[in-house]
Amino acid sequence: MLLMNFIQQTISTKIASKGKIMADKDLMTPENVPGRYYTDSTCIDCDLCRQIAPKSFTRQDESGYSYVCQQPQTAGEIAQAEEARISCPTETIGNDGE
Ligand code: SF4
Numbered sequence: 263m264l265l266m267n268f269i270q271q272t273i274s275t276k277i278a279s280k281g282k283i284m285a286d287k288d289l290m291t292p293e294n295v296p297g298r299y300y301t302d303s304t305c306i307d308c309d310l311c312r313q314i315a316p317k318s319f320t321r322q323d324e325s326g327y328s329y330v331c332q333q334p335q336t337a338g339e340i341a342q343a344e345e346a347r348i349s350c351p352t353e354t355i356g357n358d359g360e
Pocket residue numbers: 301304305306307308309310311312327328346349350351352353354355
């Protein structure tokens with residue numbers, strides 16, 4: 263049931279955000295630490311990035327969204343952050359390649 267809810271929410275969000283093809287740096291949330299990875303304000307708090315890359319993403323508990331708490335350092339952390347970016351259902355995670 264949880265999976266069905268997640269899939270339905272993801273589809274609804276994709277439809278609602280039609281036309282969005284990548285994270286928008288102009289909508290970046292303020293908690294992100296400086297660096298190549300960031301999140302914007304379109305996060306739906308699905309928890310996926312925090313599960314995939316727990317060293318890089320954490321939750322802003324008051325408002326309920328994810329942000330980058332630490333830029334990935336090792337090859338493994340970079341791979342996790344990139345997997346999180348690709349997996350994000352709302353394309354909230356950006357990588358500007360800095
Ligand atoms: S995967 Fe995307 S939508 Fe889900 S919590 Fe992370 S940034 Fe938010």
